[in-house]
Amino acid sequence: MLFTKDFKLGVGSEIGALRALLxxxxxxxxxxxxxxxxxDWLFEDIVHLDTMRKNEYDHYVKLLMYFLDPGKIKGKLEDINSRAADRAxxxxxxxxxxxxTKVIELQTLLADILEDTAICEKLVAxxxxxEGCxxxxxxKLVATPPVELAKIFISGAxxxxxxxxxxxxxxIFSRDIGIVINQHILINKPAKKARSRETLLVRYIFFNHLxxxxxxxxxxxxxxxxQHFLRPGEDNEGKTTLEGGDVMVVAPNHVIIGCSERTSVSGANEAIKLLFDNRVVSKVTIVKIPHKRDYMHIDTVFTQVKRxxxxxxxxLGRMEIDVETAEPIAWFGDKKSKDRTEILQFEAGKPEPKPFSCIEDLLNDISQNDLGSTEPTRFIYSGDNVFPYDSREQWTDSCNLxxxxxxxxxGYDxxxxxxxxxxxxxxxxxxxxxxLQKFERDELDPKTMKDTLVLMPSAELSRARGGFHCMSMPVLRDGV
Structure with a gap:
């Protein structure tokens, strides 16, 4: 069983040195x-699995190991590459x-808990x-060995x-299963039926793994x-949903929650109550973005690079004024209320929320006031802010770093x-x-690197509509 007595949870920012993730x-x-x-399974396209594994994701795991658990890879890269054909x-x-125990594979944790007969029987049931089995x-599934059963639960085969x-x-988008906020874990409540089984599996892992x-x-x-069961209809906009891509821990006392295609206002409200009642944070900012597949979660439209x-x-970052109504509207000019970007900040103990006029103002406030930056806040724009590259590259996760x-x-190359x-x-x-070669030859040290964008191959991973922010659930970061 994957276990260490020294294991700790603690995430108080988006940029502190990453120490462990799922x-x-x-x-x-x-x-x-x-x-x-x-x-239906939330993919825009079909992917070529072997290319995704060998030529793309494999590099991601190796890079994570050099930064988080170098003793398991340093000096072994050539041997690991020689065995790449079997993806060992x-x-x-x-x-x-x-x-x-730093770069933690969810499938391993699932196989671990299935070793317990009682847990196995409950989870299979x-x-x-x-699934209507x-x-x-x-x-038959109860009698299947744990390692094989974990694969079946995930692959369906x-x-x-x-x-x-x-x-x-x-x-693969482990960010969405939940999020660590300081020393707490907030489990998601997915919007789509396609994610129901993964949420169930993850709930069992968190509550049962040592x-x-x-x-x-x-x-x-x-x-x-x-009384949610009294709502009319089978599928309606009033349901309570929340996914991890819509939750950002930007400071120890401050969480951003997006209301998006996948996270509802009701889900955001319930999260605020939980976080305040359990004294996890003292400030929550709600960022309502257009409910469009283009954006999906807030981490598809912005992520943090430095303090x-x-x-x-x-x-989506700026606002302009409608000349007819003198009210702020989204830069792209859609006046429908559901397509407006709206921002409200709630603080525990304060009766009235604080509005922000645009995302840039919010992010500047976080940098300057929550994180105490001594330098002006800077923004790097998707596609260098040039049409149509801004939209094209956002679609392939230029903002999801x-x-x-x-x-x-x-980020993607x-x-x-x-x-x-x-x-x-x-x-x-x-x-x-x-x-990776520079790390192996001691030409670069992960601990001393500064201001670097690492380009990751992306032909197949980008088809899945998620970047590396999506493909990570940090469980431990250093303080900023």
């Missing part, structure tokens, strides 16, 4: 997404798996209830040729509204105009393959 490397279920079901390094059911199949239920391909035993009283679950620097989609440390961020914008702001730019 990920899920691409599994066989991603290779079984079919065009007719792609959108980052798939937990292979003998060469890294088994890191719960999954079978969701018959009793004989339920008994009992063998390579026999699928028994849908895959859960979105599990890794999180010391924090079980700190796990927060979003409740449904009172005083953010990357964002310029068309993961900070490994302040100023050290990962395909967003060339955004890369140029980083260069204009004094950033070094390096391909991940070159960076």
């Amino acid at each position: 990920i899920h490397s691409p599994d066989s279920g991603l290779g079984k997404v079919v065009p007719s079901k792609a959108q 390094f980052f798939k937990p059911d292979n003998p060469g798996f890294h088994a890191s 719960s999954v079978c209830a969701i 018959n009793y004989r199949l339920q008994q 009992i063998t390579d040729d026999e699928m028994i239920f849908a895959p859960i391909p979105n599990l 890794l999180f035993a010391a924090y079980r009283d700190n796990i927060l679950e979003i409740p449904e509204t009172v 005083n620097m953010w990357v964002l989609l310029g068309s 993961l900070a490994l440390n302040e100023g050290i961020v990962l 395909r967003n060339t105009k955004t890369v140029e914008a980083f260069k204009k702001n004094g950033f070094k730019v390096i391909k991940v393959t070159d960076l």
Whole structure:
């Protein structure tokens, strides 16, 4: 079982040095997404699994290991690369798996808890209830070895040729399953049926794995509204939903929650109550963005790079004044209320929320007042703020960056105009393959790097509509 007595939870920013995170490397279920079901399973396209694994995600895991758990990779890169054909390094059911307690694979944690017979029986029964399985199949799954059962739960396949239920391909976006806020875990409440099983699996992991035993009283679950079962219809906009891509821990006392295509106003309200009642933070800012697939979560339109620097989609960042009504409207000019960007900040103990006129004003306030920046706040814009590259590159996650440390961020190599914008702001730019070799030859040290954008290959990963912020659930960061 993956376990360490020294394991700690603690995330109080988006940019503190990353020490531990949860990920899920691409599994066989991603290779079984079919065009007719792609959108139901929340994919825009089908992906080529082997390319995604070997040429893209594999580099991500190696880079994380150099930063978070170097003892398991330093001096071994050539050997690991020679075994790349069997993907032994980052798939937990292979003998060469890294088994890191810093770069933590969700599939390993799931297999661990399935070793307990009572937990296994409960979880199998719960999954079978969701998926409508018959009793004989339920008994067959209970008798399946834990490592194999974990793969089945995730991929939906009992063998390579026999699928028994849908895959859960979105599990690679581990940010959405929940978020660590200081020493608490806020579990998501997904908007789409396609994510129901992954939420169930993750809930069992957090409440039952020894890794999180010391924090079980700190796990927060979003409740449904009172008498929610009386709402009319099977699918309506009033339901309570919240996903991790809409939650950002920007300071120890401050969380941003987005109201988006995936997170409802009701979900945001319930999260505020939980966070204030449990004294997790004292300030929550709600950022309502247009409910469009283009944006999906707030981390698809902005993420933090440094204490005083953010990357964002310029068309949503600023506001202008409607000449007819003298009211602020979104830069893109859509006057429908559901397409307006609105921002309200709530503080515990204060009766009235504080409005912000635009996202840039909010981010500037965070940099200057929450994080105490001594330098002016700067913004790097998607596509260098030039149409149509701003929208094109936002679609391929130019704004969805993961900070490994302040100023050290990962992004896709395909967003060339955004890369140029980083260069204009004094950033070094390096391909991940070159960076890994420099680490191995001691030409660079992860601990001393400054202001660097690491370019990650993206032909297949970008088809899945998520960047490295989406593909990470930080569980421990240093303070800023």
